[in-house]
Amino acid sequence: xxxxxxxxxxxxxxxxxxxxxxxxxxxxxxxxxxxxxxxxxxxxxxxxxxxxxxxxxxxxxxxxxxxxxxxxxxxxxxxxxxxxxxxxxxxxxxxxxxxxxxxxxxxxxxxxxxxxxxxxxxxxxxxxxxxxxxxxxxxxxxxxxxxxxxx
Numbered sequence: 001x002x003x004x005x006x007x008x009x010x011x012x013x014x015x016x017x018x019x020x021x022x023x024x025x026x027x028x029x030x031x032x033x034x035x036x037x038x039x040x041x042x043x044x045x046x047x048x049x050x051x052x053x054x055x056x057x058x059x060x061x062x063x064x065x066x067x068x069x070x071x072x073x074x075x076x077x078x079x080x081x082x083x084x085x086x087x088x089x090x091x092x093x094x095x096x097x098x099x100x101x102x103x104x105x106x107x108x109x110x111x112x113x114x115x116x117x118x119x120x121x122x123x124x125x126x127x128x129x130x131x132x133x134x135x136x137x138x139x140x141x142x143x144x145x146x147x148x149x150x151x
Contacts, residue, residue: 026057047094
């Protein structure tokens with residue numbers, strides 16, 4: 001499942017059977033559950049995935065625009081200095097905020113967010129499905145829940 005226009009991203013990563021789900025993440029995941037999918041890989045830009053990480057499954061900006069709030073939450077959860085949190089809160093796009101975090105060594109925050117997305121998805125589905133979450137920036141940063149499974 002992925003958001004358009006990044007279908008090429010999936011083929012480059014060797015992901016098959018991709019379906020564009022637009023902003024209806026929750027409905028799509030529940031439909032996958034109804035169809036008895038055993039595994040789902042959710043791929044999306046950090047701007048959309050920030051919302052899923054805190055349980056907002058309709059990601060349309062008119063319904064849920066919680067991108068910066070999600071980033072601030074995960075920074076606070078990880079006890080990051082208030083000055084960094086305040087700086088992120090003042091940035092207007094998730095892309096810019098995530099690039100700032102990556103450039104300053106806070107990649108672990110994004111990996112925590114993909115874990116958070118998996119927890120929220122499992123809570124929505126109320127069953128244990130094999131969920132993989134991949135977030136990316138337009139400049140090419142990728143955060144994949146598979147990277148952190150051994151920890």
